[in-house]
Amino acid sequence: MEAAISLVAKRISWILAAILFLGVGAGDFRADSPQDQAPKNSFSTSSAAGKIDFISRCAGCHGLDGRGGEHAPNIATKPDVQHKSDGALFAIVRDGIPSAGMPAFRALLDAARIKATVDYLRVLQGQHAAFPLPGDPMKGRALFSASAGCSGCHMVNGHGGFIGPDLSVYAGDHSAEEIREAIVHPEQDPDPRSKAVAVVTRDGQKFAGVLRNEDNFSLQVQSLDGAFHSLEKSDLKSIEIGPQPVMPRDYGSKLSSSQIDDLVSYLTRVAQTNAPAVSEQPDSRHDEDQ
Ligand code: HEC
Ligand code: HEC
Numbered sequence: 001m002e003a004a005i006s007l008v009a010k011r012i013s014w015i016l017a018a019i020l021f022l023g024v025g026a027g028d029f030r031a032d033s034p035q036d037q038a039p040k041n042s043f044s045t046s047s048a049a050g051k052i053d054f055i056s057r058c059a060g061c062h063g064l065d066g067r068g069g070e071h072a073p074n075i076a077t078k079p080d081v082q083h084k085s086d087g088a089l090f091a092i093v094r095d096g097i098p099s100a101g102m103p104a105f106r107a108l109l110d111a112a113r114i115k116a117t118v119d120y121l122r123v124l125q126g127q128h129a130a131f132p133l134p135g136d137p138m139k140g141r142a143l144f145s146a147s148a149g150c151s152g153c154h155m156v157n158g159h160g161g162f163i164g165p166d167l168s169v170y171a172g173d174h175s176a177e178e179i180r181e182a183i184v185h186p187e188q189d190p191d192p193r194s195k196a197v198a199v200v201t202r203d204g205q206k207f208a209g210v211l212r213n214e215d216n217f218s219l220q221v222q223s224l225d226g227a228f229h230s231l232e233k234s235d236l237k238s239i240e241i242g243p244q245p246v247m248p249r250d251y252g253s254k255l256s257s258s259q260i261d262d263l264v265s266y267l268t269r270v271a272q273t274n275a276p277a278v279s280e281q282p283d284s285r286h287d288e289d290q
Contacts, residue, residue: 050120053113057105058121065175066124072102076124077173089118126172126272133265134176135258140266143259148251150263156270162226163210163246164194171264171271179264183255186247196242197221201235210246 055064063069066076075081081089093114096104105114144150145160153164160166171179181188197211199221209223219239221229233239251260 046116047119047123049113050116050118051123053109053117054120054124057108058117066121067173075121077126082125086115086118086122089121090114093117126268133261133268135261135263135265137262137265137269139259140262140264140269143255143263144266148255148259148263153246157274161224162222163224167267167270169271169274171267172274176264176268179267180260182247183260183263184252187249189247194246196246198240199231199236200238201231202237204237207231211241 054066058066061069061072062075063072066074068074068076084092090111092102093109094104094106094111096102098104105117109117144154144156150164150167151160153161155161155166156168158168174182195211196208197219198206198208199219200206207221207223207229209221209229211219212222212228213220217234218230218232221231223229255263
């Protein structure tokens with residue numbers, strides 16, 4: 001078991017080394033550069049004020065993250081709401097939708113505070129970097145694609161590895177804190193989907209990678225080059241399945257806290273850049289939230 005896992009680990013580090021060596025992915029990250037150069041928002045003070053009103057006036061029904069609660073719908077990641085203009089959102093908050101249980105706030109909040117609350121809602125929707133990112137997205141990009149080796153396993157905007165989930169829009173519906181936890185404490189993933197696997201067939205072929213599917217008779221392995229291998233168990237001499245998620249568990253000690261902030265900022269920036277295109281796809285992940 002241990003031997004097989006270290007075999008997978010070795011292959012993974014070999015692949016990462018090869019990727020770094022070949023410079024694959026060096027041109028991956030152009031898509032987000034305009035925003036990197038010119039932060040476009042000018043209302044960070046306003047949305048910071050709006051946060052206070054949002055927490056005290058809206059969160060009780062819509063949730064602290066705006067993604068809905070027992071009493072009210074998701075207004076953060078639902079495309080319908082994201083696509084409404086600032087003016088339309090302003091009117092909803094001012095006038096309410098009394099027949100449906102959305103109160104009017106015109107008596108409680110003046111126009112400036114309603115506007116600030118809408119600005120903060122935009123922040124929750126991930127459309128503006130109104131709050132300072134925790135770190136430096138450019139440094140995070142370099143870590144991601146080079147020194148920390150993330151892109152060996154994770155795809156961003158079509159470039160990177162197949163072993164881990166695609167992270168192009170991951171930050172769109174995960175908070176900075178959740179992203180940080182996913183990097184530092186992958187073992188706490190309540191629902192680990194990926195296990196390392198190494199198998200040897202009766203005729204001596206070896207496959208190492210990630211276990212994608214398994215039933216009584218067969219299993220499917222995705223090797224580190226992305227290829228899928230469907231194997232009959234009866235053809236296999238040995239199967240070793242690692243108990244841990246494949247995501248390395250030592251980033252918390254290998255990377256400094258500010259490097260992790262840089263990675264969080266990079267993933268947040270990438271997701272912001274990708275947000276409009278994503279919410280237009282009919283079966284994007286946002287639909288699950290409706
Ligand atoms: C008492 C619970 C409650 C509170 C407090 C509340 N809302 Fe709502 N809100 C609702 C409900 C219920 C709806 C759904 C109305 C409907 O079905 O059309 C709604 C709808 C909305 C919508 C439109 C959603 C859509 O799908 O078009 C927006 C935007 C919104 N609320 C923003 C806010 C903001 C901002 C605040 C705080 C200033 C707030 N709400 C406070 C209950 C609440
Ligand atoms: C050896 C491959 C590998 C490397 C290297 C790697 N990851 Fe992962 N990562 C994974 C796998 C596999 C998962 C899915 C874990 C699971 O649920 O089983 C994952 C999960 C994640 C998640 C959560 C995604 C989700 O959908 O739940 C984030 C965020 C993440 N990784 C970020 C990073 C960052 C940032 C780095 C670099 C510092 C990195 N990963 C390096 C393999 C890797």
